[in-house]
Amino acid sequence: MKKLSSSLLNMVIVLTLIAVIAGGILAYVNSVTAPQIEKINADNLAAGIKSVMGGGDVQVAPEETMTATIGGKDKLFAVYPVSDASGTSLGKAIKTSENGFGGDLEVLVGFDPEGTILGYTVLQHAETPGLGAKAGLWFQKDGKGNIIGMNPGKNNFTVSKDGGEVDAITASTITSRAFLKAIQNAYDTAYGNSSK
Numbered sequence: 001m002k003k004l005s006s007s008l009l010n011m012v013i014v015l016t017l018i019a020v021i022a023g024g025i026l027a028y029v030n031s032v033t034a035p036q037i038e039k040i041n042a043d044n045l046a047a048g049i050k051s052v053m054g055g056g057d058v059q060v061a062p063e064e065t066m067t068a069t070i071g072g073k074d075k076l077f078a079v080y081p082v083s084d085a086s087g088t089s090l091g092k093a094i095k096t097s098e099n100g101f102g103g104d105l106e107v108l109v110g111f112d113p114e115g116t117i118l119g120y121t122v123l124q125h126a127e128t129p130g131l132g133a134k135a136g137l138w139f140q141k142d143g144k145g146n147i148i149g150m151n152p153g154k155n156n157f158t159v160s161k162d163g164g165e166v167d168a169i170t171a172s173t174i175t176s177r178a179f180l181k182a183i184q185n186a187y188d189t190a191y192g193n194s195s196k
Helices: 008-052 132-138 173-191
Strands: 058-060 064-070 073-084 089-099 104-111 117-124
Touching: 008 058, 008 089, 008 104, 008 117, 064 173, 073 173, 089 117, 089 173, 104 173, 117 132, 117 173, 132 173
Parallel strands: none
Antiparallel strands: 058 073, 064 073, 073 089, 089 104, 104 117
8 A cells, every 4th residue: 555645735634534533423422422411411400409499399390591680791590490299389499600719600509489598509610629619518507608598688698708697618708709699699580689
């Protein structure tokens, strides 16, 4: 077999051929795995909603989207109305996000019908391991910055360093502020901006 000459045209043709083949393989793998990934994400969201609403047998209505202009930017919130088996409203689970220290901090928070926080889970973050990444546990019921049972419309829902009622994560005030702001924005959007 004759070796191809090392010309610019031959290199471009070979590299293009390799890129097309690799792209085709990636597209095929994506088409095979996409439905499974979507199902896993839906199952994780359903488990997260059940968790933030206090567990038990809950019925989740289809996702509603709400938009609010915050800081001059439009923010999108995914709202999941939740009820018990008899159809009585248990409140709402809301997916919200805010820019933290390392990037977007995405939170799923459960509110009762009056807007009191039932629970939360951090869905995604890019915060510093060992510091900002503690947000998943710090603000839980047994955590140092417990927010469970608080109502962002009635409580001063800011970190104590800013005169609020919530203890910030040690050495992660920026993450703490972003976390609390994400939940405050979700509350304000779904329950109306109540005066404190």
